[in-house]
Amino acid sequence: MKVIFLSSQGYKDSGENKGDCILIDTNSELVIYDCGCEEHANRAIDYMDKHHYSKAKLVLSHNDADHFDGIPHLIEAGKISDVYTLLLLKYKDDLLEKINDKRITRDSLARRISEIFANIYSLSGKVVLKDIFSDTFICNEISIIGPDREYALDAVAKRIDNRQGDTIDKETIVNAVSTQVKVIVGTKNLLLCGDSSYEAIKNKLPGFNLIQLPHHGKKEQADRIFEQKGSVGITYYVSDNTGNSNGGSDDLPVQGYNIKNTLKGDQECSSNSVGLINAPVRSYYRGN
Numbered sequence: 001m002k003v004i005f006l007s008s009q010g011y012k013d014s015g016e017n018k019g020d021c022i023l024i025d026t027n028s029e030l031v032i033y034d035c036g037c038e039e040h041a042n043r044a045i046d047y048m049d050k051h052h053y054s055k056a057k058l059v060l061s062h063n064d065a066d067h068f069d070g071i072p073h074l075i076e077a078g079k080i081s082d083v084y085t086l087l088l089l090k091y092k093d094d095l096l097e098k099i100n101d102k103r104i105t106r107d108s109l110a111r112r113i114s115e116i117f118a119n120i121y122s123l124s125g126k127v128v129l130k131d132i133f134s135d136t137f138i139c140n141e142i143s144i145i146g147p148d149r150e151y152a153l154d155a156v157a158k159r160i161d162n163r164q165g166d167t168i169d170k171e172t173i174v175n176a177v178s179t180q181v182k183v184i185v186g187t188k189n190l191l192l193c194g195d196s197s198y199e200a201i202k203n204k205l206p207g208f209n210l211i212q213l214p215h216h217g218k219k220e221q222a223d224r225i226f227e228q229k230g231s232v233g234i235t236y237y238v239s240d241n242t243g244n245s246n247g248g249s250d251d252l253p254v255q256g257y258n259i260k261n262t263l264k265g266d267q268e269c270s271s272n273s274v275g276l277i278n279a280p281v282r283s284y285y286r287g288n
Contacts, residue, residue, distance in 0.1 A: 001024075001025070001026055001027065001141060001183070001184070001185050001186065001270060001271045002023075002024075002025045002027075002268060002269070002270040002271075003022060003023070003024050003025075003183060003185060003190060003268070003269040003270070004022065004023040004025070004047075004266055004267070004268050004269075005020075005022050005212075005237055005239050005260070005262050005266065005267040005268075005269075006020075006021040006022065006023065006040050006043060006044075006239075006241075006262065006266055007241060007262035007263070007264075007265045007266045007267070008037070008039065008040075008241035008243075008262070009262075009265055011037075011039045012039070013243075014243060015243040015244040016243045016244075017036075017066045017241070017242045017243050017245045018036055018037045018039060018040065018066070018241040018242075018243065019034065019035075019036015019037055019040070019065070019066030019067055019068075019069065019070075019241060019242075020033070020034040020035075020036050020040075020061075020066065020067055020194070020216075020239040020241065021033075021034055021035045021036055021037075021040035021041075021043075021044065021070065021239075022034060022192060022212075022239065023044060023047055024142060024183055025047075025051065026139060026140070026141050026142070028139075029053075029056075029057070029139050030047075030048060030051070030053045030056040030057075031056060031057045031058070031059065031138055031139065031142050032044055032056050032057070032058045032059070032074070032080075033058075033059045033061065033181060033192050034059070034060060034061050034067040034068075034194065035058070035067075035068070035069075035070035035071050035073075035074060036065070036066040036067050036068065036069055036070055036241070037066075037069050037070050038069070038070050038073045039070075040070045041070035041071070041073040041074045041077075042073070044056070044070075044074060044079070045074070045077055045079055048079060054079075055078075055079060055080065055081040056074075056079055056080060056081070057080070057081055057082045057083075057084070057138055057139075058071065058074065058080050058082070058083045058084070059083075059084045059085070059138070059144070059179055059181055059192075060083055060084070060085040060120065060179065061085075061178040061179045061180075061192075061193070061194025061195065061196075062085075062086070062174050062175060062177065062178045062179070062194055062195060063085075063117050063118070063119040063120045063174065064119075064174060064175070064195070065119070066241075066242070067194060067195075068119045071083070071123070072122075072123075075123065075126050075127050080127050081127075081128065082127070082128045082129075082130050083123060083127050083128070083129050083130065084130045084131075084132055084135060084138065084144060084179065085120055085129065085130075085131075085132060085179060086117075086120070086131070086132055086133075086152065086177065086179065087120070087129060087130075087131040087132075088113045088117060088156055089110060089113055089114070089121075090131055091153060092106050092109050092110060092113070093106075094153050095109060095113075095153060095156060095157050095160065096109055098153060098154060098157035099157045099160060099161045101161060104160070104161075109160065112160050113156075113160070116159065116160070116174070117174075132144045132179050133149050138181075141183060141184040141185075142181060142182070142183050142184075143181070143182050144179060144180070144181055144182075145180050145181065145182045145204060146179070146180030146193075146196070146200060146201065146204055147176075147177045147178070147179070147180060147196065147200045148200070151177070151199075151200055152177040155168045155173045155176055155177050156173060156177065158173060159173040159174070168197065168199075169197035169198065169199040169200070170197065170220065171195065171196075171197040171215070175194070175195035175196070175197070175215065176195075176196060176197035176199075176200055177196075177200065178193060178194030178195050178196040178200070178214070179194060180192065180193045180194075180196060180200070180201060180204065181193075182207075182208075185210060185269055185270065185271050186270075186271030186272070188209050188210050189207055189208045189209065189210065190208065190210035190211070190212070190237075190269060191204060191205070191208040191210070191211045191212060192212045193211075193212055193214045194212075194214065195214055195215040195216075196214045196215075197214075197221070198214075198221050198224045198225065201214070201225075202224075202228065205225065205228055205229055209233055209234050209235070210234075210235050210237070210269060211225065211229065211234065211235075211236050211237070212236075212237045212238075212239065213225065213236050213237065213238050213249070213252075213259075216238065216239060216240045216241075216242050216248045216249060217238035217239075217240050217248060217249025217252055217259075217261065218248075218249075219249075219251040219252060222236075222249075222252055226253075226257060231256055231257045231258065234257075234258065235258045235259075235260065235269070236257060236258065236259045236260070237259075237260050237261075237267055237269065238252070238259060238260065238261040238262065238263075239262050240261055240262055240263050241262055249261055249263065
């Protein structure tokens, strides 16, 4: 098992937000978690060709551009068999009940969902779309564990009911309900969580000692995770390819936590080792 957090170091226009892309190689299957730009997609294709994978499965944490924009390129190249993501059109009746506004019909709700989650539904007919609440098993070592269904539907109902605003637990609603994935890496468990809110993952954290810090290492989220999990025996991973945009990992602690950050290049988590690719394996503390 090998998990590679791709860095955007060396990409063109390095000041732009290139987003996330994480390759999960089980040695028999390849699963891609997010793909935020075409450069990531091209590297994923190169990896697949080198390791003789004709198809990969893909998990889309949420439909923001910095997690999505490389996916059409992968699909056009014929490299993706299935995309696992939140398919809310299946839950129109549940959402109507939660919103409880007679002015909203099933048809108007469907249009609203299609507008908010336009990136996801642009893939319809081009690839097999699988719903994260009903298709939780990806392969033996990889499964979808969140967000919790009621948390996600409550949040989305709030987003559609524009009287209540577009945030929950200090994240945008689209971010907060990011798809969470468990990856078994040797004897340890890795949590991938996209831009999830802390509230969406806090009950999952006890089962993990390898943790992706959400929202590209956003400090407010990270501090609450550090408080809950501490530093002993825990490795944290940050996918910060945000360029000049705000919300990255610049304010994370400079010492005391074992943090692997794509600002320093590709990061690898494997059943044999944890560390930088093409660099000595060591704990990363900013300033070293």
